[in-house]
Amino acid sequence: MAIFIIIERLLALRSSKIVPSEIADQFIMGTMPEEGDRKSVAGRIILFFHSRKPDIEQLKAFARVEVNGMERGMFILDIIVSAAPLIGLLGTVTGLVKVFAKINPDTGMPDPTMFVEGVALALTTTMLGLSIAIPALVFTNYLYRRVDTLATRINLGVERLIALSDLKK
Secondary structure: OOHHHHHHHHOOOOHHHOOOOOHHHHHHHHOOOOOOOOHHHHHHHHHHHHOOOOOOOHHHHHHHHHHOOOOOOOHHHHHHHHHHHHHHHHHHHHHHHHHHHHHHHOOOOOOHHHHHHHHHEEEEEHHHHHHHHHHHHHHHHHHHHHHHHHHEEEEEEEEHHHOOOOOOO
């Protein structure tokens, strides 16, 4: 599940899907983009701007909604990052319980076969939990940083729209 969300977010958070270069160039040159489209976040904001003639607060609120959509599915990655080590820990405890549940009353030692199986289960589940959590944590942090960077570009675009329009009047 983490892999699917990471790949989907990497594809969805490409610059061409958020602030296409032609719109960014128009903002940099100080010209008003003529019309928006539904293919990008910036395009939807421009479309909203031209079709609804919003006031400043409405435009900023719409931009916040669009930026919020860029974080879609990220909460699931947060859950995976938190839950994977706990599941590994649960397996570790299960393995250790398995080791100590079969102690020979005569010798006071666990059965060697059960001991090996229990320790193997404990180590395997710990490794599995960490091997899921660590990459998910790395990509979650990268994706949040990507969203922040793109949100800054969106906010600059909104400010440019406000400056180029007659909303200030």
